[in-house]
Amino acid sequence: MGLVNRNKGKSIISGSKVILIIIGAAFLIIGALIGRMSIPSSEEVSTYIPELKIVGDVNELVSIHDFKSTKEENSFIALQELVDTAKPVTKNYDVLLVGEDGLFAQIESKNIDDCKIRFSHENGWQAVTQKHPINSKIKRIKEIVVVSKENTWDYGFNVISSKENILNITPGQFYLKELVLYPYFDGKSTKTEDGRKYNVELYKHKKLLPIKSIVKSNQERLLMMGKNGVYEIIDNKGYLEVMNNRINYINPEKRKQIHEIQGIMTEIPSDTIMNTYYDALHYIENDERVLILFLDGFGYHQYEYALSKGYIPFMGGLDNPKMAASVYKPVTNAGFAAMITGQPPNINGVYDRKYKDLKTESIFGKMQKMGKEAVLVEGDIKILNTEIQPILNIDKNKNGTRDDEIFESALKAIKNEPDLALVHFHSIDDMGHEKGDFAKETMETLKTIDGYVKELCNKWDGKIMIVSDHGIHSTAEGGTHGVFRYEDLIVPYFVFEGADK
């Protein structure tokens, strides 16, 4: 019995051991599975790979973590392949391999095929070269900077005046400038323990380029425009900072930061195309009728050229127009919206050609509220969604331009004596794109428009404004605009009395 009992006891014990083992195994398996899900494995922890970005003059920011090599070269990555992924802005560039300690090597793009990048625990990301001098083998690389060797005004940050383009810096070239180290106040946190306050003030060292160092003019007031449509008068006490592939404005004292700025203008013109709104409103409030002649793509430099060559006998006979600054981006939708709202793109919501809807009230909305009549004479498409419907005009006679139809339509519209008429001519811009800003064909077109302007002015009793949305500059293919340069941004602005008294 005792034996049986013992055996029975043993069988119970061995049975319980099995259960224990099964429970233990189950826990281990589940634990391992969950651990796998929630905790990085020891291998993952030990193979932490630091961030490495391709920045500077590139169209796309590429992180090493996003990079997928198409070539199998063990643990090496061809630098050329890495840089190509980020799509350099220009073909002619250098590459800076920047180490964590600030040491960097500059490699010419023509010799970049000699350079590879690899990762090791000891040296982090490291350059591996065969033919370059040994000091090209930068260890613990934190970023790869593409530095354009071309300056086109079309890319980067520009310093201009109202009469010339002065300086172009690309984000990549920024790295090679003399920068100052600025302790930028980041924030302050406080914790109270046992009635005692523990304060922490946080600062970050920023490498900044003083605006004074690039704006040689003694003028303290500058006009800054940004990609997000900001139009701001600033002083010369601020700084520029590069962040990846864009340039930001910082004024630490005023705690002001504006991202992705396009440029700074010195010798700011006294007017802006946004004044069209305020001036028109002023006259209308004083019961004067207003005619706005909107000559698309007519830069101040073209006005001066056409005047000197005798292409604009009517406009040339008026008092000299004022120079007026357009807004960034100097394209039709943004310029037109700024004109009729009195606000820059970051407020009126029309940044470039893709935008049609206004976030602020336009002069047409004001007119409606005042119970006054307004007409908008346009080409064949509606440029912006305003409070009134435009009178559209197609090229009925197929002569390649809608401006003759717009002119006839405007003549008809002003016969009804509206309080406000805005007439938008397009062909100076069309021909400027096709042939260039000073091309004979562009000037001949301007001459035709000058004739239309004369006739309309002679028939208008009230105030007249002639304004443009933007200018244009020549390219190898003809002309273009949309860049922070004086040819695109400075336009003539006339305000005078109509002739039909």
Add this chain to the structure above:
Amino acid sequence: MNTLIKKMGLVVLIFLLVFTAACTNKPEETTVGNETKDVKKIVEITIKGLKDGKQTISLEKIKSFKPITKEMESISSSGEIKKKKVKGTSLEDILKLYEVSQKNFSGIRFIAGDSYSIVVPKEILDKREILLAYEVNDKPLDEKALPLMSAIPDERSMYWVKNLVEIELLEEEQSSINRIEFIETAVSDLQQEDYTYYENVDKAVKTRELLKGLNEDSDKNGVYLKAVDGLEKEEAIDVFKSGYIKITGKDIPLFLSPDLPKGMHVKNILYFRCGDTAYFSLKQSLEAFEKKLVEDNEGVPLKSFFKEVGLVNGDKYLCTAQDGYEVEISADDIEKGLIYPRAKGGYALMFEGMSKNTKIKGIHKIEVVK
């Protein structure tokens, strides 16, 4: 058998403990306010540091304010910028309920349900519009962020406090305004220049001249302008000093400059504030404030000016006329004061029920007696 069960129980317990530890070893949340306490039950926010002590405001009330939707950028510790579309209520709108402004405080602490807290310093309070957000990127806050999240554009993400349950207003500063000047009187002693304003030639004074008497500290901050139609504007001191105040003709007082876009001009200024001084237009004050009739004189109660700019610093105030005549009044006398236009031109300050020699013709300024 019992021993065996105990042993098995012990083993299971050990496994469970190990297990629990393993499961809770998750990566830390990268955002602040990482754990939430019964967020669904939180229906009100506490505001501490008010004159009347602690107050609570319901979420319903907070959401009843006109919502503000903004594209905002927050900056992570690595300097990366994250864009977010934030919808919420302006903190200033809420503080207005208690007749205070975020600019009156040396700091505001945002406290999350898990006790995380951060003090937003004065430098930020002076410059940024703070939203108490209830939607991000067109979606309601996720459960961990409920009931509200602070959102401050262009600032570190550490200030974007999720699961916000308490707001502490720190060390309310005394109003920085120590003096009120009246524009119409102040400009009469200054050189007036012809200023062509459209078809008219009006008179204007340089703002630089008007601000000449202010101390150097005034240059550290911008100028705040408020128009009679409610328009509020901050202008950089350099820009303001480059301009003029037009004092005759239409839309006066009008801040303008031939070099500034007309969108930067401010018509019909009620007052502007620079350093410790507020400059009021009496012409526009008569339009903006409720008028009162005292002894046949219709004017604006003196307390309206004090209330508008929060001039509360003094026990005594010195009122000075253009000709230098001075009257010292106590803080209690403010209630009795009335500024009114005189039939002979200019403005006078009188005190109801007080002796005639307290009447000040050509009132120029009122300042705290220190």
